[in-house]
Amino acid sequence: MSRLPEHLRRAARTRTDEAEKRARVALAKLAKAREPISFAAVARTAAVSTDFLYKHRELRFLIERHREKSGAGVGARHDPQPAESSTSAAVRALSARLSQQQREHREEIARLRKALEVAHGENLALRRKLAEYE
Known part of the structure; x- marks a missing residue:
């Protein structure tokens, strides 16, 4: 299997970093506005997929933590x-x-x-x- 050229790997990494940054900004924006925090809300605000958020361990942890702090608790946790x-x-x-x-x-x-x-x-x-x- 051939490896991707370096410029493609850099472009993919940059795209992922930008998506992560948008997700973090969206999470902060939702928390500051005291809006309900969910994977769908963060994905919609950050223009990323929910799949991206679920697969990104740190973002997933942050969203779940904010959701629990906001009172959604374990019962409302989305699988x-x-x-x-x-x-x-x-x-x-x-x-x-x-x-x-x-x-x-x-x-x-x-x-x-x-x-x-x-x-x-x-x-x-x-x-x-x-x-x-x-």
Whole structure:
């Protein structure tokens, strides 16, 4: 397996660092405004995915700690399952959309092939008529 070029690794690291920074700022902003803190709220405010927040151990810990401090407690704690199920729902929706597009493309290809057959037939007929006049 080939390694990524250094410039791509740096770009990915920079993108991750910027996302982490946005998440920290969003968390502080929500806490300062005394708004409910959840993975979805932080993700929405920081323009990152909930998956990113759940996988980032430190951010996950901070969000859970803020959530517990705000009184949400253990009973309201969100499990990663909702994020996984929403991800699964997104995957299912995209898969259905892709299947629909594939069906439409197959139908269009069939129509175009039929039109091409007709055009070939007309072309052949015109060549035969032309051959008669020569």
